Amino acid sequence: MDAIDTVSANAVAKGGPDMLVRGALQFITFTIGAEEFGVDIMVVREIKGWTDTTTIPNAPAHVRGVVNLRGVIVPIFDLRARFGMGMTEPTRMHVVIIVSVEERTIGMLVDTVSDIISVAPAAIRPVPEMGLSIESNLLEGLATLDDRMVTLVSLDGLFGTPRDLIIPEDAAAPEVLQPT
Amino acid sequence: MASTDQFKNTYFEECGELIEALYAHLGDFAEGRSDSDTMHAVFRAVHSIKGGGGAFGFERLVQYAHAFETLLDILRSQGLAPSAETTALFVVSTDILADLVDAARGDRDLPAGFEDETAALLEKTAALFDRRGRNLPEPKEAGEPIAQERDYDIVFMPHPDLFKRANEPLLILRELKRLGEARIEADLGSLPDLSEIEPEQAYVGWHIALRTSVPLAVIDEIFDFVRDECELSIVDRSPPIAAHEETVAQLPAATIAVGSEGAKSEASPSRSIRVDVEKVDRVVNLVGELVINQAMLTQLSGSLPPDLCPGLVNGLETLSQHLRELQESVMAMRAQPVKSVFSRMPRLVRELAGQLGKEARLVVTGEATEIDKTVIEQLADPLTHLLRNALDHGIETPEEREAAGKSRQGTIHLSAGHRSGRIVIEISDDGRGINRAKVLAKAEARGLIAPCASLSDEEIDGLIFLPGFSTAENVSSISGRGVGMDVVKRNMQALGGRITVDSQFGAGSRFILSLPLTLAVLDGMVVAVGAETYIVPLTQIRESLRPVEGDIHPVIGQGDLLAIRGEYVPLLYLHRHFGVADAVTDPCRGTVVIVESEGEGRIGLAVDELLGQQQVVVKSLETNYGPVEGISGATILGNGRVALILDIGGLRKAAAPGRPAPAVLAGAGAPTSLQ
């Protein structure tokens, strides 16, 4: 079993929160290509290095497969692919962020993890309806710090369970299991 | 009384057991299997539920239980067993009691008057049987609201036999002293000579002058236990309020012989202990980890030169055997008879049939079949929905049935059993069956199938499980949620199980639920397909072989068939089915594993090679990812990598002719539909 690689632990440690603002939200920031993203720190369980996954048959391209995380089977999703920015070619230097979504544990494959930032809720701008290359429902908002713009991702939007497919009774269609 | 809240869980657990026992006893009455103790047991059960309910302040429950208990008490004290009608009343009364308990447990309120009709019936019946008049509760003393101190003269003269009940005057005097200022004088007037003293008789009395601010009732209460064994007077000497004299109160004299309840021999003394589920789960997990460890050790030892340490291999073999036994024992701990979830079903059927104006009876078999506890709890919802479906859509009205030449009363069979390494639960009815023409029409109308698609009977039946097919059912008063057949199917899949239906139009339908026997560990054959490894459950493997070219017969529209000893078995190419690159594509250069799932017919899985047998710990793929067609779970191999476990039943369906290859799922982080 591969040891857990906390590749960017150093980066995280030296970063530290920018400024502790009352009521501020904290995010772990990570990069995909040249863009910087952030995810709510409260849902992050651990950060590990990339390890080979076991492929899930006939799964969408962004589902890289599953790994064994201390006895639990955890799926790994390629966030770059999910955002439609191409497929990642992962190496040992790539990072997987393990998060909790609803009651599931899943992993997100990203390039690097950079920082922990503290953002006042007021400083988060809503996601514009159009203009971004990423579907708006996958994102929580945009945060600006100094000279950077961090795109905050929405885990619910990315991995939450869609509403149940219950179609209301169609008055026109007959109830088929009744006799003629 | 916040401290009692911690016992609520125990109470509700106990209520569950008591109610189950109640139904069992009432069943005994109905079948004529009861004995003299049954009535007492029924009484005690209701009595206990009432008692605990009172401690937590569940007023409605207590009041209702009291009416129930009173009738039971009257009957048992007269040595009577209930008639058929009374037993039926008791069954309904237990239904209501169970509802009240449930409401209390969920902290909600049942509609006003919910239990009134039955309670009234119970009371009326009690009045009929009760020839001795009702027991009146003892009148309570109203305390005198005096706040200031008053002086009391208390004369306490015990009768000689006061000690018989282990009462101790010293303790009474001590308590009096605690109420205020007391001056106590002993009255030795009745004390005989030393030589005549009986050590167990009381001779000494006391005069107590007590100054206290507590009301007279409180003083009086201290003497509660000795009231009929002494002369007692408490006189208020303080002016100006009128003196109040209290004299010896009388207990009701009636003592009725209730019948000897002497020591009875218990049929089978309880030889079980209660263990927290978490403790058992921890053991199960540890055993699972042990199995993985052992597999790893075996694999490592396999790479050593055979002569290096011969004892090691033997040792590991023995270890493996012991672990297998340990694992079986541990899984058996968690297994419980399905009875606990089946027992609610007769009532459900009774009520639903009544509501829907149908006549139906439920025949239950195989309740002793044991299933893992966690699975049992999750069965309740699917079973409830299937029964509801059988009553709603399956069983016809009595008139329709008569017109069709059937008996007015429909029959629903609920059974559980073990079959080829799995648990199989069947719900079958003798109702109308599935109207395939209508199912097709509805599926087309909903855009679930292409118009003019040609489907086999089996496939049409399977349409009812598609999400989007079921309509939002009325919220059931039993499950409290809308449920559709697709949710039932998903529930089953989450448990690693499967649901299929078998129906004959006009004759009835049969739903078959199949579940893995043990959730945690299974014996598997590891197979390689390209760079991937999969696990095939050993219990489902019939044989494996390398076919020769002449045995493979391509059939248009049905794929390749493999001829084996005169039979034709459909071939499923796993590399194609799972989209694996770099695999052996010619089955004659690889291996074909012939598998079968519970009498559904065999298929041949074309793989690259067999890598060996291994006991694997089943881990859920569903928990964090979701259901995957053809895969029932995952496991961790000795090398730490994840391998997927094949779902033979699911694959068999895929090998069925006419079925297209599974489409790639679009978007979302988890598959929500298999379309």
Add this chain to the structure above:
Amino acid sequence: MQKRVMAVDDSKTMREMVVFALTEAGFLVESAEDGQKALSVLNTIQVDLVITDLNMPVMDGISLIRNLRADPKHRAVPILMLTTESDAEKKAEGRAAGATGWLVKPFNPEKLVELANRVCV
């Protein structure tokens, strides 16, 4: 020295509550689910107080009281019955059999402790 109590009731909930209330008050509490089991235990140890329900399987409260009073070892042990309000007959029977006192269910834990102290030397 700690006083020892035997609590007898077929309801697990009741047993737990009695044990808890009395243990908190400094008593050492044994429990049993019917009279028969209680007697077996009482054959091996001495207690300062017995608290018993009346309706139990195998051996009910009244029989237990009778048995205890008939045994020289336990003749003088205080016995409290757990009764229900409407149970006047049972209570009288219990008294006739030799019960020291009673406590009405549902009981207040403080009251239980008070009565236990009242009858227990």
